[in-house]
Amino acid sequence: MLSFVLAESGLELVPNELWRKPAVAADARRRGKEPGGILLDRSFHHSAMAGLREAEKRGRPDLVHAALLSVTGAPLYLEGRAEVLVHTSTGMVVEIAEKTRVPKNYIRFRGLMEEALGGRSEGGLVRARPMGMRELVGDLRPDRVFGLSVLGRQETAEGLAREVASLKAPAVVVGGFPRGHFSKETMAIINELVRIDLRPLEAHVVAARVVYEVEKAEGEFKD
Numbered sequence: 001m002l003s004f005v006l007a008e009s010g011l012e013l014v015p016n017e018l019w020r021k022p023a024v025a026a027d028a029r030r031r032g033k034e035p036g037g038i039l040l041d042r043s044f045h046h047s048a049m050a051g052l053r054e055a056e057k058r059g060r061p062d063l064v065h066a067a068l069l070s071v072t073g074a075p076l077y078l079e080g081r082a083e084v085l086v087h088t089s090t091g092m093v094v095e096i097a098e099k100t101r102v103p104k105n106y107i108r109f110r111g112l113m114e115e116a117l118g119g120r121s122e123g124g125l126v127r128a129r130p131m132g133m134r135e136l137v138g139d140l141r142p143d144r145v146f147g148l149s150v151l152g153r154q155e156t157a158e159g160l161a162r163e164v165a166s167l168k169a170p171a172v173v174v175g176g177f178p179r180g181h182f183s184k185e186t187m188a189i190i191n192e193l194v195r196i197d198l199r200p201l202e203a204h205v206v207a208a209r210v211v212y213e214v215e216k217a218e219g220e221f222k223d
């Protein structure tokens with residue numbers, strides 16, 4: 001089974017230090033929620049995020065949503081041959097139970113993530129807990145961890161997929177952030193850093209390409 005990990009993702013509830021910021025307070029009021037119960041989202045909270053530590057990696061639940069749709073809509077996932085985990089830039093891991101469909105509607109996705117990160121979980125299908133990348137990899141026990149990055153060695157998505165498909169329990173790590181690179185903590189658990197295109201691509205495009213190629217390569221290994 002392939003473990004697909006979105007790492008250092010811009011997915012979190014609004015941190016305490018921003019609760020009183022006008023953009024956050026107004027958004028929470030409009031939604032009838034507490035500021036600490038809503039997702040940090042740069043589309044709405046841009047002005048409040050100035051000065052926030054590592055702000056460039058935070059407040060992008062839309063990127064996570066798009067990447068999750070790419071993975072969970074693919075036959076590899078639907079057939080139970082891949083699982084998906086979201087590690088966040090604030091040190092949480094959101095586990096999505098095998099074969100769970102992620103809502104296509106962003107508002108429903110946001111609600112689901114707000115519940116999970118707030119410690120509530122709809123039917124136990126999506127669960128969040130504090131966990132770093134090292135601990136996550138310790139749990140998954142992959143036989144090899146492939147990190148996807150523009151800084152990696154050049155490889156085609158097909159070539160990478162063939163290596164991935166030849167293993168029993170591979171992990172593929174894609175950044176769930178808009179810009180910047182993997183942190184030292186993430187780099188420490190990656191065995192191979194691979195670039196599948198000269199250009200920087202969106203995480204959901206990388207996810208879709210890798211998952212599709214693994215699907216094809218697994219077919220070749222079965223034949």
Ligand SMILES: C[S@@+](CC[C@H](N)C(=O)[O-])C[C@H]1O[C@@H](n2cnc3c(N)ncnc32)[C@H](O)[C@@H]1O
Nearest residue numbers: 148149150174175179195196197199200201203
């Ligand atoms: C929007 S990018 C983050 C920007 C970052 N400078 C980069 O491209 O590595 C989100 C994630 O997509 C993956 N990614 C983007 N372009 C890639 C490429 N050409 N090859 C491999 N992975 C890529 C990486 O995992 C990256 O962390």
